Amino acid sequence: xxxxLLGLFCILLSCFVKAQxxxxxxxxxxxxxxxxxxxxxxxxxxxxxxxxxxxxxxxxDNNGGSGVSSMxxxxxxxxxxxxxxxxxxxxxxxxAYDGNWSNTYINGLRxxxxxxxxTPYGLxxxxxxxxxxxxxxxxxxxxxxxxxSAGLNTNVDMRAxxxxxxxxxxxxxxxxxxxxxxxxxxNSGFNKKGWAYSVAASGNFANEGYxxxxxxxxxxxxxAVDKKINAKNTLSFISFYAPTEYGSQAASVQEAxxxxxxxxxxxxxxxxxxxxxxxxxxxxxQPVFILSHEFRPNNQSFLYKLP
Numbered sequence: 261x262x263x264x265l266l267g268l269f270c271i272l273l274s275c276f277v278k279a280q281x282x283x284x285x286x287x288x289x290x291x292x293x294x295x296x297x298x299x300x301x302x303x304x305x306x307x308x309x310x311x312x313x314x315x316x317x318x319x320x321d322n323n324g325g326s327g328v329s330s331m332x333x334x335x336x337x338x339x340x341x342x343x344x345x346x347x348x349x350x351x352x353x354x355x356a357y358d359g360n361w362s363n364t365y366i367n368g369l370r371x372x373x374x375x376x377x378x379t380p381y382g383l384x385x386x387x388x389x390x391x392x393x394x395x396x397x398x399x400x401x402x403x404x405x406x407x408x409s410a411g412l413n414t415n416v417d418m419r420a421x422x423x424x425x426x427x428x429x430x431x432x433x434x435x436x437x438x439x440x441x442x443x444x445x446x447n448s449g450f451n452k453k454g455w456a457y458s459v460a461a462s463g464n465f466a467n468e469g470y471x472x473x474x475x476x477x478x479x480x481x482x483x484a485v486d487k488k489i490n491a492k493n494t495l496s497f498i499s500f501y502a503p504t505e506y507g508s509q510a511a512s513v514q515e516a517x518x519x520x521x522x523x524x525x526x527x528x529x530x531x532x533x534x535x536x537x538x539x540x541x542x543x544x545x546q547p548v549f550i551l552s553h554e555f556r557p558n559n560q561s562f563l564y565k566l567p
Contacts, residue, residue, distance in 0.1 A: 354412055362411035366418055367498065367552055370406065382544040385502045386462040386480030389428065389445040393417035419496045419552075420458035421486035425449030437506065438464035438476040454488035471509045473529020473538045478504040494554045501547040507538030 354362065360377025363370060366384075373380055384391065397403045397413040405415040425447050432441040443462035450456045460482040466475055484498035510528040517525050528540040555563040 357411040361409055363406055363409050363413045365405050365415040367550055368405050368415065369550060382504055383502060383546055383548055384500055385478060385504055386464060387460060387482050387500060387502065389443060390418055390423060390458060390460050390482055391416050393422050418484060418498050419486055420484035421450055421456040421488065421494065423447035423458045435470045437466070437469050437474065439466040439469065450488060456486040458484045471524045471526050473526045473536060474507050474509055476506040478506065492556050496552045496554065499547065499549045503545045505541065505543045508540045508542060510540055
C-alpha cells in the first residue's frame with residue numbers, strides 16, 4: 261500500500277513540474293514577441309523621420325567650385341614633384357602653361373624675374389633643407405599669400421622661427437650634374453627670450469660630371485634670425501647666397517651621336533690649347549636679404565609687412 265501511494269505522489273509531482281516549465285516557456289515566448297514588436301515600432305518611426313534630400317541639375321552643375329582640404333597638404337604633391345623636376349627636362353609644362361604663368365613667393369614676397377617672369381631657382385640652389393615649409397596652390401584658386409595665377413602658386417616660408425629645431429650634417433654622392441655634396445643645417449627654434457636662429461651651408465662639386473665636358477662648383481649659404489617681440493609681433497630677417505658655376509650639356513642630333521658612338525655626346529665641349537673647355541657655362545652670384553614684420557592681432561588673422 262505504501263508503494264502505491266509513493267508512486268501516485270511521484271506522478272503528481274512530475275505533472276506539476278511539467279506544468280510550471282510550460283508556463284515559463286509561454287511567458288518567455290510572449291516576452292520575446294513583445295520585444296520584437298517594440299523594435300519594429302522603433303524602426304518604423306526612424307524610417308518615417310528620415311530626412312529626404314532632393315538634388316536637381318543646378319546643384320550638380322554648381323558643385324565644381326567646392327574644394328576639399330587634403331591631409332597631405334604639408335608635403336609636396338607627387339605629381340608636382342614629377343612635373344617640376346623629372347619631366348621638365350623633356351619640355352613638359354605644368355597644365356601646358358609656360359613658366360611665367362607660375363608664381364613663387366618667399367616669405368610672402370614674389371620672386372618671379374622682372375625680365376621674363378620665370379622663377380630664378382638658382383638663387384637658392386642647394387638650400388632645400390630650409391625650404392620644407394611651403395604652400396602649393398594649383399590653378400586659379402584663392403591663396404593666402406598672393407593674387408594667384410593660372411599655373412602653380414608656391415609660397416616658401418624660410419623664417420628661422422618656422423624651421424624644425426635640429427642639427428643635420430650630411431654627405432651625398434651622385435653621378436648626375438655633381439659627384440659630391442656636403443651640407444650642414446642648424447635650427448635652434450624659439451628660446452625663452454623669443455629668439456630663433458637658423459644657418460645652413462652646402463657645396464656641390466664635380467670636376468667632370470657623368471657627361472663629358474660638364475662640371476659643377478656650387479656653394480650655398482643661408483642665415484636667418486627671428487625675434488618674437490610679444491604674442492602679436494614678430495620681426496624676421498633672412499639672407500641667402502648661392503654662387504654657382506657649372507658647365508651644361510647641349511642637345512645633339514642622332515647623326516652626331518652615331519659618329520661619337522655614345523648617347524652622352526655633348527657638343528658644348530672641346531679642347532683648347534690642351535685644356536678641356538665648355539662653351540656653355542652658367543654663372544650666378546646674387547645675394548638676397550629679406551626683412552619682414554608679422555603682426556597677428558588674433559589667432560584667425562595676421563598682417564605680413566615687407567619693407
